[in-house]
Amino acid sequence: MSVAAELDENNPAPVKASLEPLMDLVKSDLDETNRIILDRMHSDVELIPTLARHLIAAGGKRLRPVLTLGSAKLCGYEGDRACKLAACVEFIHTATLLHDDVVDESDLRRGNETANVLWGNQASVLVGDFLFSRSFQLMVEDGSLDVLRILSNASAVIAEGEVLQLMNVGDITITQQSYLEVITAKTAALFEAACEVGAVVAGRSEEECKALAMYGNKLGIAFQLIDDALDYSAEQQALGKTIGDDFREGKVTLPVLLAYEQGTEEEKDFWKRVIEAEQSEEDLDQALDLIRKHDTLAATFEEAKRYGETAKSALDIFPDSPEKAALKAAVDFAVERAF
């Protein structure tokens, strides 16, 4: 049964996989959020706005702040705090991107050279620290200890996830459990917090706050699973995107983990060598062949779809509304953007 068909059952308006309905609903709030972001990333130390602009102005979909704004709207919130807190979420996300540039010598992000390549490790670390601190300054201005608790907890969990990922690099024998732990912490924790904050700012019940937290958590896991699949996607390669970054870094994600687990002894030896010892340019092609042979991108997609369905059902406690339908369509978008 198609995703759209499933949606029909518990949703009057059939919604196809798209981020547009959500974007349309939060448009004016997102404009205000972007204004706050550009305003508050300012510093008299020129390199800070310059470098921050490089990532932030580059834009991207602002998925996380959009989730904060959409969650607040679902909860009927109409004040101006959500925009400020959405900016906090984006600042934390941008700080982690800057520190990721140090973490995984990724060469391209959103098609730009990374800040790291342009300004070096040191600037990436320090400007990330600035944006992280600025995010907490904004939360303090907002004055909600609940919001501060949610986002400081998320920040700690993200760091733990990134360190765990670092410890797993170059180890083909990690468990799916450990992989899931990593993506839940490094990615889903901020999606979860972004959505929960939307409910908290609207003063909703703990049950509703937890429901939106659950929605964000499962969506975040689905989102990262698809990201990890895209890093081996021929379609992406065809679009001129760099693929194989994770492979070159020895970062073991689900498509590789499944190919290894299902592989012949000979294939296992290949994976052991390229992930744990050394690899050459050509090895990526063989890795792609093995991933194709065991069809592990489809399996990763199916896994993402399962998490996406859990994310959507977390919204069941909310009455049907355009916001609810838009948040569900955003899940399908996150899952289906791959194919």
Place this chain on the structure above:
Amino acid sequence: MSVAAELDENNPAPVKASLEPLMDLVKSDLDETNRIILDRMHSDVELIPTLARHLIAAGGKRLRPVLTLGSAKLCGYEGDRACKLAACVEFIHTATLLHDDVVDESDLRRGNETANVLWGNQASVLVGDFLFSRSFQLMVEDGSLDVLRILSNASAVIAEGEVLQLMNVGDITITQQSYLEVITAKTAALFEAACEVGAVVAGRSEEECKALAMYGNKLGIAFQLIDDALDYSAEQQALGKTIGDDFREGKVTLPVLLAYEQGTEEEKDFWKRVIEAEQSEEDLDQALDLIRKHDTLAATFEEAKRYGETAKSALDIFPDSPEKAALKAAVDFAVERAF
């Protein structure tokens, strides 16, 4: 007139330059603070406590948390919040040390190999992020928005200072003003916040909070001036400490800035070459000769002493007490530890 003699004037009990009186006054609180630090730097992700322990357990003097505890005591505070907040201050300090390891490829800190050398840039960045987040989690537990405001502001200023320092690297023509801006932000801001928090937790008047903030700010500037002098100190070299780190990094500090400003054309050319272009092993010796020739370490010491005196007079609004005398003696210790 000696520092001790000056102290006699506005202080009944003559106090010699020493950290001991302050350490003695806060001893039991410091033990509790260390217990909290060791307890709260725990994570199931092993590398985090391992790496954190490397810096934190290495200890050092815990100067910043000691200042929080001493300031709280000066203000007559007797509850248990100060220890937790002192731990927050130490976590922020440790996070900046970890990120500094990335920032300036320093080889030794407190005689140990830096975390960076042992575990790499990525681990240093991420564990720093974890400790920074953990610090905010502790503040949220404490529940004071004033404390959260003070320490989030300090964190943003520190990051700005570090970025400004980065922009100044390799530029011998920076002004003393710009140098002072850097050390005020990267070092004095946390000393200032550490002391102010002690007064805030004691619920003292804004005047008294500001007085302790001023004390911490001036003490922090004096402390960094001496640090910068020590990096060129023959005594340190004799003690087997590495010197010349700043020099090798092209970091222009007051001893060099003064030697450049007072130098002959030929000397200026030397400084231009070694700071802005390239340097060899032997250049450090010539740099030390020029610093000796113009006696700029003494001038830096005098500058530190002036800031130290301002720090001490900031305490004038407080009645004389063992705590006040101990905080003043700590200033003299910070200034005179050099010689």
